Amino acid sequence: MTNPVRDATRAGPDYRRLIEPDRVHGSLYTDPQIFADELARIWYRTWVYVGHESEVAEPGDYVRKTLGLQDVIMTRGADGQVRLLLNRCAHRANLVCEAQRGNARSFRCPYHGWTYRNTGELIGFPFNQGYGGKGQIEGELSLAMVPRTASHRGFVFASMATDGPSLAEHLGEAAGEIDRLARLSPHGEVELTAGWLRHRTRANWKLLAENETDGYHPQFVHGSIFSVTSSPIGALYSDKSAAVTRDLGHGHSENDLRPEFRRAGEPMRWFGTTADRVPGYVRAMREAYGAAAEQILVEGAPHVMIFPNLFIAEIQVFVIQPVSAGECVQHSTAVQLAGAPELNRRMISQSVGSVGPAGMLLADDTEMYERNQAGVAQLRPEWLDLRRGLEREQIDQRGLKVGRATDETAMRGFWSHYLSLMEAV
Amino acid sequence: MRLAEDRDADLRQIEQFVYREARYADEHDYDAWEALWTDDAVYWVPAGGDLADPAGQMSVIYDNRNRITTRLNQLRTGRRYAQTPPSSLRRVISNVELLGSEGNDALVGANFVLAESRERGVVTWAGRITYRLRWVDGDLRLAGKQVLLINRDQPLPTLAFLI
Numbered sequence: 001m002t003n004p005v006r007d008a009t010r011a012g013p014d015y016r017r018l019i020e021p022d023r024v025h026g027s028l029y030t031d032p033q034i035f036a037d038e039l040a041r042i043w044y045r046t047w048v049y050v051g052h053e054s055e056v057a058e059p060g061d062y063v064r065k066t067l068g069l070q071d072v073i074m075t076r077g078a079d080g081q082v083r084l085l086l087n088r089c090a091h092r093a094n095l096v097c098e099a100q101r102g103n104a105r106s107f108r109c110p111y112h113g114w115t116y117r118n119t120g121e122l123i124g125f126p127f128n129q130g131y132g133g134k135g136q137i138e139g140e141l142s143l144a145m146v147p148r149t150a151s152h153r154g155f156v157f158a159s160m161a162t163d164g165p166s167l168a169e170h171l172g173e174a175a176g177e178i179d180r181l182a183r184l185s186p187h188g189e190v191e192l193t194a195g196w197l198r199h200r201t202r203a204n205w206k207l208l209a210e211n212e213t214d215g216y217h218p219q220f221v222h223g224s225i226f227s228v229t230s231s232p233i234g235a236l237y238s239d240k241s242a243a244v245t246r247d248l249g250h251g252h253s254e255n256d257l258r259p260e261f262r263r264a265g266e267p268m269r270w271f272g273t274t275a276d277r278v279p280g281y282v283r284a285m286r287e288a289y290g291a292a293a294e295q296i297l298v299e300g301a302p303h304v305m306i307f308p309n310l311f312i313a314e315i316q317v318f319v320i321q322p323v324s325a326g327e328c329v330q331h332s333t334a335v336q337l338a339g340a341p342e343l344n345r346r347m348i349s350q351s352v353g354s355v356g357p358a359g360m361l362l363a364d365d366t367e368m369y370e371r372n373q374a375g376v377a378q379l380r381p382e383w384l385d386l387r388r389g390l391e392r393e394q395i396d397q398r399g400l401k402v403g404r405a406t407d408e409t410a411m412r413g414f415w416s417h418y419l420s421l422m423e424a425v
Numbered sequence: 426m427r428l429a430e431d432r433d434a435d436l437r438q439i440e441q442f443v444y445r446e447a448r449y450a451d452e453h454d455y456d457a458w459e460a461l462w463t464d465d466a467v468y469w470v471p472a473g474g475d476l477a478d479p480a481g482q483m484s485v486i487y488d489n490r491n492r493i494t495t496r497l498n499q500l501r502t503g504r505r506y507a508q509t510p511p512s513s514l515r516r517v518i519s520n521v522e523l524l525g526s527e528g529n530d531a532l533v534g535a536n537f538v539l540a541e542s543r544e545r546g547v548v549t550w551a552g553r554i555t556y557r558l559r560w561v562d563g564d565l566r567l568a569g570k571q572v573l574l575i576n577r578d579q580p581l582p583t584l585a586f587l588i
Binding site: 100196198199200221223225229329333345348351357366367370 | 470472473474477479480481482483484485486487488492495496498499501502503504505506507545578579580581582583584585
């Protein structure tokens with residue numbers, strides 16, 4: 001395993017030479033040393049999405065998550081607070097939690113029976129006379145807590161750095177997209193309680209992050225499913241689409257489909273249905289939001305990639321877990337909206353059809369990621385081209401870069417932020 | 426009361442049916458495979474460690490009859506890239522047991538091991554299948570197939586062929 005502490009201090013690649021405004025070098029996807037640098041400078045420094053508060057709804061609930069390569073236990077204490085603990089006994093470094101999820105007030109290491117409260121505090125160690133009796137080591141030994149944890153609308157992010165920008169600063173303009181998702185719930189709350197699919201992917205994590213808001217590929221990669229379902233999605237990502245690709249800053253980006261939905265002006269079109277097919281939901285939204293409901297129901301859900309690993313694709317949430325330079329795991333689930341049972345079952349059904357290892361969309365994306373990883377191992381022409389739409393890029397009223405629906409504005413934003421992190425040693 | 430030899434004949438017919446279904450899937454004979462299903466079909470590959478209500482939880486596959494057709498139609502385009510070219514497949518179905526019956530439906534259990542070869546390498550899939558087979562005019566049809574992968578609680582590679 002790579003050692004991020006050692007790697008952070010070594011003289012490494014000159015990232016400014018590997019990342020240019022309109023192209024990036026292929027080694028960024030294949031070099032294990034670069035992956036080690038990414039762990040130190042991105043995954044163990046910046047804010048990374050870990051889990052959702054609804055996954056640990058009750059005191060004592062816990063679920064195992066990952067943060068970079070770290071095995072993290074997300075727990076909710078008796079005080080209601082959500083904490084992130086590293087899964088490592090302070091004694092001999094055994095895993096203290098083996099189950100994927102459960103409810104427990106404490107974790108007992110199976111190796112020598114050391115017991116920790118779900119806040120991380122050491123509360124028991126057998127044959128304590130060997131340590132001079134109770135009360136001698138508790139203050140010094142505990143489960144490690146991830147240094148910084150913060151949440152936005154229940155989405156829990158963590159940073160392994162003790163200081164740095166706040167989560168609000170990191171999210172910046174992307175926070176509004178999470179808000180937009182939550183606003184689709186009559187109660188204003190998203191829940192991620194439908195369970196997760198985990199898809200093993202033999203590709204570098206960045207190929208996924210870049211693809212999430214690439215509006216150029218859908219017609220080609222997903223042409224097979226669009227053609228047999230007469231799906232309207234393809235048209236949203238065409239040369240004629242009014243949708244835009246927006247660089248939200250800090251590596252975040254979106255495909256803003258609202259111009260297309262506003263043009264149609266039909267409630268629930270974003271969900272591929274009409275208001276009369278989901279009357280209970282539409283009524284609940286109108287009661288909750290009054291006149292503002294119409295706009296929410298027309299504009300629908302965001303399609304936003306939040307750097308480095310959270311992707312909200314309208315009705316699905318994806319999390320990218322890096323494993324090595326050539327491998328990652330995609331986690332996916334259906335969005336569930338509090339107070340919207342009529343929509344929730346449909347969102348699960350649609351998501352099961354679309355995402356995961358057998359998904360009629362994502363299996364083909366994943367095939368592309370894996371072929372891309374094989375392709376980038378070829379030594380020439382060395383570079384991946386990012387210039388699409390550079391000449392027609394504009395600055396919108398919010399001061400953000402926008403491109404057309406199929407432009408590579410989002411990728412350029414990703415790499416610009418990536419470079420700033422990789423250079424900040 | 427049914428005679429023992431009738432039951433033996435039924436079991437032989439059931440075994441022949443599940444072997445045939447396996448061969449159609451292995452050989453990407455989408456038309457023949459599709460024709461096995463009843464209109465109330467459920468093709469279910471659960472995900473995760475616990476078996477939960479598939480309407481309320483994510484599954485790897487949870488297809489009704491319409492979605493089976495959509496899945497097959499996508500494969501038939503030849504541009505379902507996760508199956509272009511199709512995986513080379515062979516599976517062994519074993520330990521076939523008649524678990525019970527409900528009306529005209531026989532509930533049948535079996536184990537399977539499947540080798541899948543693609544450019545990325547060979548993947549071994551294994552698990553437990555529970556079939557719901559329906560007697561229709563003396564022949565069998567497939568009303569339900571649940572595939573419990575042994576590694577469904579772990580990250581899975583792409584599964585775009587018919588399992």
